[in-house]
Amino acid sequence: MTKGINILEKLQLFTEQWQPKVITEMNDYQLKIAKIKGEFEWHSHSETDEVFFVIEGKLIIHLRDDSIELNPMELYVVPKGVEHKPYAEEEAKIMLIEPRGTASTGDNVGKRAAQEDEWI
Amino acid sequence: MTKGINILEKLQLFTEQWQPKVITEMNDYQLKIAKIKGEFEWHSHSETDEVFFVIEGKLIIHLRDDSIELNPMELYVVPKGVEHKPYAEEEAKIMLIEPRGTASTGDNVGKRAAQEDEWI
Numbered sequence: 434m435t436k437g438i439n440i441l442e443k444l445q446l447f448t449e450q451w452q453p454k455v456i457t458e459m460n461d462y463q464l465k466i467a468k469i470k471g472e473f474e475w476h477s478h479s480e481t482d483e484v485f486f487v488i489e490g491k492l493i494i495h496l497r498d499d500s501i502e503l504n505p506m507e508l509y510v511v512p513k514g515v516e517h518k519p520y521a522e523e524e525a526k527i528m529l530i531e532p533r534g535t536a537s538t539g540d541n542v543g544k545r546a547a548q549e550d551e552w553i
Numbered sequence: 554m555t556k557g558i559n560i561l562e563k564l565q566l567f568t569e570q571w572q573p574k575v576i577t578e579m580n581d582y583q584l585k586i587a588k589i590k591g592e593f594e595w596h597s598h599s600e601t602d603e604v605f606f607v608i609e610g611k612l613i614i615h616l617r618d619d620s621i622e623l624n625p626m627e628l629y630v631v632p633k634g635v636e637h638k639p640y641a642e643e644e645a646k647i648m649l650i651e652p653r654g655t656a657s658t659g660d661n662v663g664k665r666a667a668q669e670d671e672w673i
Contacts, residue, residue: 437627507557
C-alpha cells in the first residue's frame with residue numbers, strides 16, 4: 434500500500450511566502466501549494482485560467498470590478514486575461530492549478546515572480 | 554464581495570454515488586466532485602492523467618501492482634494508460650480533475666459510465 438500526497442504534510446516542509454511549490458503534475462498542468470500573506474501585484478495570465486483553492490486561512494482575490502472571498506475548501510477560477518491581485522490579511526495556505534511554466538506574476542516581469550518548477 | 558465555490562456545500566446538494574458533478578472548469582479541464590462507495594470497475598484513460606483528491610473518507614485506488622490509500626487532503630495522479638479500480642469501504646467524498654469529456658469508465662464502455670457534464 435502506497436500513500437498519496439498529503440497536502441498538509443507538504444505545507445509543513447517550508448515557511449517562505451509567495452513561493453509556490455509543485456507537489457504533482459497531471460498532463461501539462463501542475464498542482465502547487467503556497468503560503469501567502471499581504472498583497473501580491475496586479476497581474477493577468479493571457480494564455481490560461483488559474484485555479485485558487487484555499488486550504489487554511491482566508492484569501493481575497495481582488496478583481497478590477499469585484500472581489501472574491503475564499504475560505505478553506507473554497508475555490509475560484511480566475512479566467513485567462515482577467516487582472517487579479519491576491520491578498521491575505523493573515524497567512525493563508527493555498528493550492529494553485531495552472532499549466533507548467535506559468536509565471537506567478539503572469540504577463541508582468543515582476544520582482545516577485547517565483548522561481549518556476551520548485552518541487553516539494 | 555463574491556463568494557467562491559464551496560466544495561462542502563456543493564457535496565450537500567446530491568446523494569447519488571458514482572455520478573461526478575462538475576463544479577467548475579479551467580481551460581479544457583473540469584473539476585468534479587463525487588460520492589463513492591464500494592468498488593468501481595477496472596479501467597484506464599489512454600489519453601489523460603487523472604487527479605483523485607479526497608475530501609472526506611478513505612479512498613483506495615487499486616493498481617495492477619500496487620494500491621494507493623488516500624485520506625482527506627491527500628491526492629494521487631493516476632498516469633494515463635494505467636489501469637485502476639477505485640474502492641471505498643464507506644462512502645468517500647472526492648474531487649476529480651480531468652479533461653472535459655473524460656468518461657468515468659475510461660476506454661471501457663461500462664454500465665457505470667457517468668453522464669458527462671452534469672453540473673452542480
